[in-house]
Amino acid sequence: MSEPLIFHFDINGDDFSTAGQASVQIKKNLRQLGLSPEIIRRVSIAMYEGEINMVIHAHGGTADVKVFENYIEIILADNGPGIKDIDLAMKEGYSTASDTTRSLGFGAGMGLPNMKRYTDDIKIDSILDVGTVVTMRINIS
Amino acid sequence: MKIREIRDLLDAEVLCCEQNLDSTAYSACGCDLMSDVLAYVKDQAVLLTGLVNPQVVRTAEMMDMICIVFVRSKAPTKEMLDLAEDNGIVVMKCNKRMYEACGLLYSNGLVGNKVK
Numbered sequence: 001m002s003e004p005l006i007f008h009f010d011i012n013g014d015d016f017s018t019a020g021q022a023s024v025q026i027k028k029n030l031r032q033l034g035l036s037p038e039i040i041r042r043v044s045i046a047m048y049e050g051e052i053n054m055v056i057h058a059h060g061g062t063a064d065v066k067v068f069e070n071y072i073e074i075i076l077a078d079n080g081p082g083i084k085d086i087d088l089a090m091k092e093g094y095s096t097a098s099d100t101t102r103s104l105g106f107g108a109g110m111g112l113p114n115m116k117r118y119t120d121d122i123k124i125d126s127i128l129d130v131g132t133v134v135t136m137r138i139n140i141s
Numbered sequence: 142m143k144i145r146e147i148r149d150l151l152d153a154e155v156l157c158c159e160q161n162l163d164s165t166a167y168s169a170c171g172c173d174l175m176s177d178v179l180a181y182v183k184d185q186a187v188l189l190t191g192l193v194n195p196q197v198v199r200t201a202e203m204m205d206m207i208c209i210v211f212v213r214s215k216a217p218t219k220e221m222l223d224l225a226e227d228n229g230i231v232v233m234k235c236n237k238r239m240y241e242a243c244g245l246l247y248s249n250g251l252v253g254n255k256v257k
């Protein structure tokens with residue numbers, strides 16, 4: 001298999017106003033590659049939810065999007081507080097978001113369920129006080 | 142429903158992408174929680190919201206939405222309008238409240254979003 005095309009982003013955790021910028025950028029990049037609108041939408045929504053999560057829950061992190069011939073992999077890594085109970089976090093409506101975060105329009109507890117919904121595979125590795133790595137895969141065609 | 146008609150029904154002021162007023166909207170979503178907006182894909186949708194921050198525009202862009210209506214006279218910033226402009230999203234503001242704005246559009250035939 002040929003080498004994947006890799007897009008790397010550093011996600012700033014200190015400035016909420018920039019949260020989501022990397023996902024807007026990846027959407028542009030994927031459009032240039034000529035992928036179908038549906039695939040582009042699924043990748044960008046999944047990454048957007050993950051990007052916002054890293055900003056509101058984990059002080060930022062990194063995002064890597066790897067475009068292979070038959071699938072796209074999104075890897076979001078942070079050094080935040082980690083997720084104590086992943087099964088619980090995956091439940092619709094579960095959120096530990098602060099009131100400030102809610103007033104910004106987030107904290108419905110729908111992000112991780114959305115990431116699951118829009119991807120073909122999602123894996124969450126998290127260690128308390130060390131960080132979280134979310135790996136998602138979206139098959140092409 | 143044409144975006145132009147949405148503007149007229151809501152007596153709204155168009156703030157950017159006026160050239161796209163003839164695009165057709167097939168569904169709408171009235172929401173201040175962005176992940177709720179992101180939960181189900183709507184076709185050529187309009188987002189009505191009382192929330193004002195750049196994530197509103199980014200959320201709409203992620204969903205390929207075609208129009209954002211700010212209710213209760215909330216005004217977007219220049220940065221938000223630039224982002225919308227860049228993506229061809231029509232932005233308008235109206236002084237109606239969310240309930241009334243949604244009700245007007247719904248009763249005139251723009252009925253919500255089908256869950257896919």
Ligand SMILES: Nc1ncnc2c1ncn2[C@@H]1O[C@H](COP(=O)(O)OP(=O)(O)OP(=O)(O)O)[C@@H](O)[C@H]1O
Nearest residue numbers: 053057058089095096106107108109110111112176
């Ligand atoms: N990267 C992360 N680091 C630490 N905790 C996280 C991370 N991502 C998610 N969580 C935890 O999982 C919970 C659920 O996440 P989810 O994205 O589903 O909802 P939310 O971010 O709280 O709200 P929403 O996504 O609807 O705006 C969060 O409230 C938080 O406690």
Ligand SMILES: [Mg+2]
Nearest residue numbers: 049053111112
């Ligand atoms: Mg979230």
